[in-house]
Amino acid sequence: xxxxxxxxxPSVLLEGLILGFVYAMIALGYTMVYxxxxxxxxxxxxxxxxxxxxxxxxxxxxxxxxxNPFLLLALALLIGGTVAAVVAILVERLAYRPLRKRxxxxxxxxxxxxxxxxxxxxxxxxxxxxxxxxxxxxRYPSFAVFEAxxxxxxxxxxxxxxxxxxxxxxxxxxxxxxxxxxxxxRAPAKGRTLSLVAAGLTLVFLFLYRHVVFAxxxxxxxxxSILVIVVSLxxxxxxxxLVHKTKLGIAIRAVAQDAQTASLMGIDPxxxxxxxxxxxxxxxGVAGVLFGLLYTLVHPxxxxxxxxxxxxxxxxxxxxxxxxxxxxxxxxGMLEMLGGTYLTFLTNGAMGTEYKDILAFMILIxxxxxxxxxxxxxxxxxxx
Amino acid sequence: MKKLRENPLLLSxxxxxxALVASFWLLNNPRSTLPFLLTLGxxxxxxxxxxxxxxxxxxxxxxxxxxxxxxGFKNSFxxxxxxxxxxxxxxxxxxxxxxxxxxxxxxxxxxxxxVGAYTWAIFGSPQANEFMPWKIFPLPGEYFYLFMxxxxxxxxxxGVVIGSPALRLKGDYLAIVxxxxxxxxxxxxxxLDQPINFTNGPQGITPIQRPPIDWxxxxxxxxxxxxxxxxxxxxxxxxxxxxxxxxxxxVNIRLDRSRFGRAWIAIREDETAAxxxxxxxxxxxxxxxxxxxxxxxxxxxxxxxxQLYVSPESFTLIQSIMILVMVILGGMGSIPGAIxxxxxxxxxxxxxxxxASDYLNDLRNAGFTLDLGFFKYNFANLPNQLEPAKYERMxxxxxxxxxxxxxxxxxxxxxxxxxxxxxxx
Numbered sequence: 001x002x003x004x005x006x007x008x009x010p011s012v013l014l015e016g017l018i019l020g021f022v023y024a025m026i027a028l029g030y031t032m033v034y035x036x037x038x039x040x041x042x043x044x045x046x047x048x049x050x051x052x053x054x055x056x057x058x059x060x061x062x063x064x065x066x067x068n069p070f071l072l073l074a075l076a077l078l079i080g081g082t083v084a085a086v087v088a089i090l091v092e093r094l095a096y097r098p099l100r101k102r103x104x105x106x107x108x109x110x111x112x113x114x115x116x117x118x119x120x121x122x123x124x125x126x127x128x129x130x131x132x133x134x135x136x137x138x139r140y141p142s143f144a145v146f147e148a149x150x151x152x153x154x155x156x157x158x159x160x161x162x163x164x165x166x167x168x169x170x171x172x173x174x175x176x177x178x179x180x181x182x183x184x185x186r187a188p189a190k191g192r193t194l195s196l197v198a199a200g201l202t203l204v205f206l207f208l209y210r211h212v213v214f215a216x217x218x219x220x221x222x223x224x225s226i227l228v229i230v231v232s233l234x235x236x237x238x239x240x241x242l243v244h245k246t247k248l249g250i251a252i253r254a255v256a257q258d259a260q261t262a263s264l265m266g267i268d269p270x271x272x273x274x275x276x277x278x279x280x281x282x283x284x285g286v287a288g289v290l291f292g293l294l295y296t297l298v299h300p301x302x303x304x305x306x307x308x309x310x311x312x313x314x315x316x317x318x319x320x321x322x323x324x325x326x327x328x329x330x331x332x333g334m335l336e337m338l339g340g341t342y343l344t345f346l347t348n349g350a351m352g353t354e355y356k357d358i359l360a361f362m363i364l365i366x367x368x369x370x371x372x373x374x375x376x377x378x379x380x381x382x383x384x
Numbered sequence: 385m386k387k388l389r390e391n392p393l394l395l396s397x398x399x400x401x402x403a404l405v406a407s408f409w410l411l412n413n414p415r416s417t418l419p420f421l422l423t424l425g426x427x428x429x430x431x432x433x434x435x436x437x438x439x440x441x442x443x444x445x446x447x448x449x450x451x452x453x454x455x456g457f458k459n460s461f462x463x464x465x466x467x468x469x470x471x472x473x474x475x476x477x478x479x480x481x482x483x484x485x486x487x488x489x490x491x492x493x494x495x496x497x498x499v500g501a502y503t504w505a506i507f508g509s510p511q512a513n514e515f516m517p518w519k520i521f522p523l524p525g526e527y528f529y530l531f532m533x534x535x536x537x538x539x540x541x542x543g544v545v546i547g548s549p550a551l552r553l554k555g556d557y558l559a560i561v562x563x564x565x566x567x568x569x570x571x572x573x574x575x576l577d578q579p580i581n582f583t584n585g586p587q588g589i590t591p592i593q594r595p596p597i598d599w600x601x602x603x604x605x606x607x608x609x610x611x612x613x614x615x616x617x618x619x620x621x622x623x624x625x626x627x628x629x630x631x632x633x634x635v636n637i638r639l640d641r642s643r644f645g646r647a648w649i650a651i652r653e654d655e656t657a658a659x660x661x662x663x664x665x666x667x668x669x670x671x672x673x674x675x676x677x678x679x680x681x682x683x684x685x686x687x688x689x690x691q692l693y694v695s696p697e698s699f700t701l702i703q704s705i706m707i708l709v710m711v712i713l714g715g716m717g718s719i720p721g722a723i724x725x726x727x728x729x730x731x732x733x734x735x736x737x738x739x740a741s742d743y744l745n746d747l748r749n750a751g752f753t754l755d756l757g758f759f760k761y762n763f764a765n766l767p768n769q770l771e772p773a774k775y776e777r778m779x780x781x782x783x784x785x786x787x788x789x790x791x792x793x794x795x796x797x798x799x800x801x802x803x804x805x806x807x808x809x
Contacts, residue, residue, distance in 0.1 A: 099788065099789065106792065108487065109792050111489060113788040115559075117781065118781070123776075123777040123781070126769075131767050135769070304701075354571050357571060358572075368557050368561065
């Protein structure tokens, strides 16, 4: 039993990582908008969906014209991102800005608007697709190049298992230390001690299960998954550069910190908010195209579940925190895959994959209750 | 118009005449939408305009107890509409306590409806035999009333269970977490058919017992009405819903003016200030949550008995959003607003959108050609995806956005809100 679980581990984590990259890119949209407006942009899941659908249309329309699938993908990413960015800007201009201009004090007003926008966009896309094709389910075409499978060398699997087991033991050691602190009033152990204890236990574990860990784990990866990772890394790197090295990035951070002071320094907050929606929307749209590439089927209601999970990821990393959103996305993707696979496996299929959606919500609640500032966020006082 | 408002006698006369005309029109054309809407308009005007109280009661009673049932015998859809409006009105009143009074945005409200519905569905059908040691199910229909009370309790407990983690969070997070927990309840209903079959999974539970109505038929016979069982049930449920709405409204008004109502409003307006005034935040919020949930639970049990069938499909996010739209449309915190919002949205959703779909379908099937000289369009070419009834999300979304931008206080603003605005100006 345990042996099968160990053998599955690297593949499951890899799948989770790929899904996590998609979550990370959506989460960035939530977190950036929250940073500048302190608003949970419920409609972001529909911006993601708009990108996914636009990408599907690009693929389907241009499939006969452009033969090279990589060029096609690049175009689809560009168009999907652009469409999503335009939708995001329009949403901000037409729905959120009038509220800000009126200066409402009721906290519920912007939130309810955001939910309304989300529902409106779902059916708007459905209407457009319905009038255009008389059907609103769109399928990404498959290409032999993208479906091609590559074997991964065994050492990647071994390292993955070793790292995961080490993290597991570290958490156990931390918990044990916490218990000692709590009930025996012992001084807290040093982080290095915990790490060493965990590393020692990991070595013992690897030795005990050497016949499983060092056997052929048979890890494979599909071309499209590689593409997802490459594109996501490029986008994350680009965003990092944009936020930290350009004038626009400085302006965004300034508005996020204090919009009023920023406007005294000659920054127009409205323009910056609009640009933030553009960037977040573009990332969301690209994530949508990658999601479509991975899961093939897209429709107007496809955004809801990934959207809420990406929000969980944003909260997990500390909402408003850009690095946190990326890390949160990756962690959530892996946790979800682990939970989904092992839950089905351990209960002999009695608890189906639908329970993995519950898992994401449980993580969200636990994080919000016990560490609302997220994994890397800092504690902020309450504004009165 | 202004003259009309200043002269109560004239106003009363106009409303009474409109109500009379609309009623006769409806009785003669029970199947068309327009007279029905006019009748409801007259009812609304009678209840909201400053006319003598006895006239309000007279017009309201005549329309609700005589005209609509009489028209309903010719077109049973009116009963269906009335029952659904009633169920949703009671739920909107419940959500109004949570969102309107306490200012807590609950996006998982349909979960409590589901809990109430399953409470009666499981024990009022053979379903409970699957996991209970005594093979005595379904329980006879008399137990329905008891189970309505049990559903209230169970829903309130669920409210406490869901609320205790969720209500420790602030505004925006609360919305997302309640949304998530609402989905959790639906997923559980969908998946708890194994390892032990509690909910029968996606197939749902049927048939569910209804309360027996022999006494009701006998009662009607004394008034000279001979009704078969199938005819009497819609009338019975319609009247039952009216009674429940009456009770729920009364409870709501009392709550609104109670110590708790004032505490909820204080929390809504300013949490920090409310706390400084000595209001215990968490218990008070939890009470609002449980109160709202209990209304929904009672309606769930009624829904199960009326429908004879429940399945997880009936308790999706769109249901929660629909009830939220009702509260927003009517005016958050306003009791007549919640009822008006429920009536508007239900009629829009169940009647008007479907009628529009049918109308477009007729045009399409007839191959009707619109000819404006410069513009020619043959309706036979209309894509069959264009069906207004399937675009409820768009309609709800639009209502939410437009209300928030142009009239966030709703159609009938809360009285306190109106007073506040007067003070400011």
